[in-house]
Amino acid sequence: MKIGNFLVVTLYILFLMLPIYWLLNMSFKPNSEILGGITFFPRNFTVQNYVTIFTDPSWYMGYVNSILYVAMNTVISLAVALPAAYAFSRYSFLGDKHLFFWLLTNRMAPPAVFALPFFQLYSSVGLFDTHIAVALAHCLFNVPLAVWILEGFMRGVPKEIDETAYIDGYSWPRFFVKIFMPLIASGIGVAAFFCFMFSWVELLLSRTLTTVDAKPIAATMTRTVSASGLDWGLLAAAGVLTIIPGALVVFFVRNYIAKGFALGRV
Amino acid sequence: MEKTRNNRAWFMVLPVVALVAFSAVLPLMTVVNYSVQDTFGNNVFFWAGTEWFTQVLESERMHDALWRQFLFSAVILAIEVPLGVAVALCMPKKGFWASVCLVLMALPLLIPWNVVGTIWQVFGRVDIGLLGWTLANLGVDYNYTQNPLDAWITVVVMDVWHWTSLVVLLAYAGLQSIPQAYYQAARIDQASRWKVFRYIELPKMKGVLLIAVLLRFMDSFMIYTEPFVVTGGGPGTATTFLSIDLVKMALGQFDLGPAAAFSLMYFLVILLLSWVFYTVMTNSDKAGKGA
Numbered sequence: 001m002k003i004g005n006f007l008v009v010t011l012y013i014l015f016l017m018l019p020i021y022w023l024l025n026m027s028f029k030p031n032s033e034i035l036g037g038i039t040f041f042p043r044n045f046t047v048q049n050y051v052t053i054f055t056d057p058s059w060y061m062g063y064v065n066s067i068l069y070v071a072m073n074t075v076i077s078l079a080v081a082l083p084a085a086y087a088f089s090r091y092s093f094l095g096d097k098h099l100f101f102w103l104l105t106n107r108m109a110p111p112a113v114f115a116l117p118f119f120q121l122y123s124s125v126g127l128f129d130t131h132i133a134v135a136l137a138h139c140l141f142n143v144p145l146a147v148w149i150l151e152g153f154m155r156g157v158p159k160e161i162d163e164t165a166y167i168d169g170y171s172w173p174r175f176f177v178k179i180f181m182p183l184i185a186s187g188i189g190v191a192a193f194f195c196f197m198f199s200w201v202e203l204l205l206s207r208t209l210t211t212v213d214a215k216p217i218a219a220t221m222t223r224t225v226s227a228s229g230l231d232w233g234l235l236a237a238a239g240v241l242t243i244i245p246g247a248l249v250v251f252f253v254r255n256y257i258a259k260g261f262a263l264g265r266v
Numbered sequence: 267m268e269k270t271r272n273n274r275a276w277f278m279v280l281p282v283v284a285l286v287a288f289s290a291v292l293p294l295m296t297v298v299n300y301s302v303q304d305t306f307g308n309n310v311f312f313w314a315g316t317e318w319f320t321q322v323l324e325s326e327r328m329h330d331a332l333w334r335q336f337l338f339s340a341v342i343l344a345i346e347v348p349l350g351v352a353v354a355l356c357m358p359k360k361g362f363w364a365s366v367c368l369v370l371m372a373l374p375l376l377i378p379w380n381v382v383g384t385i386w387q388v389f390g391r392v393d394i395g396l397l398g399w400t401l402a403n404l405g406v407d408y409n410y411t412q413n414p415l416d417a418w419i420t421v422v423v424m425d426v427w428h429w430t431s432l433v434v435l436l437a438y439a440g441l442q443s444i445p446q447a448y449y450q451a452a453r454i455d456q457a458s459r460w461k462v463f464r465y466i467e468l469p470k471m472k473g474v475l476l477i478a479v480l481l482r483f484m485d486s487f488m489i490y491t492e493p494f495v496v497t498g499g500g501p502g503t504a505t506t507f508l509s510i511d512l513v514k515m516a517l518g519q520f521d522l523g524p525a526a527a528f529s530l531m532y533f534l535v536i537l538l539l540s541w542v543f544y545t546v547m548t549n550s551d552k553a554g555k556g557a
Binding site for chain 1: 268269270271272273274275276278279281282283285286288289290292293294296297349352353355356357358365367368369370371372373374375376377378379380381384385386388389393394395396397399427430431432434435436438439440474477478481484487488490491508509510512513516517522525529532533536537539540541543544547550
């Protein structure tokens with residue numbers, strides 16, 4: 001590799017890593033050291049911030065809540081998106097292009113527009129402050145995303161496979177589960193990853209729709225503001241813990257990540 | 267692929283339509299409802315016609331937010347797209363290091379948006395943040411909570427940090443699809459590095475770059491969480507973008523009518539942009555098939 005290229009990439013990654021390093025660094029310091037001045041490595045190394053999070057239910061329940069609604073959302077999104085994506089990739093039907101476009105507009109819709117009506121809709125049906133409410137709300141952008149990604153992958157599977165399976169006497173559901181789904185397993189994995197991720201990083205809707213019982217970790221983090229000022233160490237530790245799920249699974253989808261972000265169109 | 271004409275495929279799409287209709291059409295109708303009505307409380311509503319629309323269209327506040335929003339989107343596009351392409355061109359083509367680069371670069375994209383805000387809120391502080399502290403020690407008078415320009419720079423740098431990798435990933439995927447033979451032909455013709463970029467790489471990346479630009483434009487157009495956490499829209503209204511203003515109006519002041527009218531117009535802009543996006547996408551699909 002040329003030295004210039006190496007320099008550009010290294011500098012860019014350094015720029016990306018510096019703020020994360022600083023957060024990590026802070027999360028291992030007691031507040032006195034954070035406020036006492038700049039230290040590049042924790043002098044008084046402590047895991048107290050993490051201990052606080054893992055022992056206080058009002059903290060760790062935030063993670064549980066987030067994981068619950070994210071998981072629900074991923075399952076719902078994939079369950080409805082799989083047959084729909086198959087239909088879009090295999091058949092032409094009345095209004096298919098308009099429908100596909102309409103789905104896209106929902107992925108692009110600003111959550112801010114939906115915050116207030118969602119609040120009222122879910123309050124009126126008695127789902128306010130439940131996990132399922134957030135999971136359903138996040139379907140707004142995750143279902144279209146899943147349909148688009150899956151359709152992109154399904155188009156790559158030759159149609160002859162479908163026809164051969166019919167000749168062999170497979171019924172459609174059996175063909176879909178036994179033959180088709182294994183063929184697009186990577187696509188399903190990528191779609192699941194992106195549903196998980198976009199639900200995990202979203203805050204505006206999940207915060208609007210919850211108060212106590214289903215409060216996501218992202219909203220819990222605002223709790224660190226107290227009478228004695230901000231608890232920076234705790235805030236940093238909570239932040240670090242929210243980065244971990246994404247960082248753990250990104251390795252598996254590294255080759256498809258561009259496809260996912262481009263809604264299945266690369 | 268030749269598609270079979272089959273209207274019964276609608277049955278497979280039905281669950282998606284039902285679900286999205288519940289979570290999109292229903293709420294949107296509420297918004298439409300509010301945008302043409304007024305209330306004195308107690309859930310008594312009466313027809314207000316286009317009053318809210320004219321009010322919002324004429325309000326200084328809306329104009330300012332819109333203007334700030336366009337400026338912000340333009341600035342981050344002008345930085346992120348060239349930077350992203352440059353980094354993608356410099357990345358290793360394959361092997362272990364390419365994977366490492368991809369994973370590290372994707373990391374900011376996977377961080378919850380309010381944590382992104384928190385990271386930069388801390389990072390930019392003069393007393394406890396590395397960036398703020400370094401700038402202060404270099405003698406730069408930097409304070410993003412007081413100085414509007416500093417707040418702007420912080421929000422822009424944060425967005426560059428957060429989303430440039432998206433452009434890198436897409437451009438990289440585009441570069442990967444160029445057959446080696448193209449480069450060999452260029453070498454035989456003794457084409458310069460610039461000409462290789464201009465006549466081989468750029469045309470081949472055109473499709474993905476358009477997608478990248480549109481995605482970045484739309485997502486930056488509805489940015490909310492990150493600047494809200496860092497600056498809260500301030501100082502004053504210096505970084506109050508459209509979404510921040512809208513949430514302030516709807517959930518903060520409960521001005522339902524104007525907020526709803528605002529929402530609808532906001533949504534129409536997004537609809538228009540989505541249509542451009544869709545056209546570009548489907549056209550590049552067709553081009554991909556031809557190649």
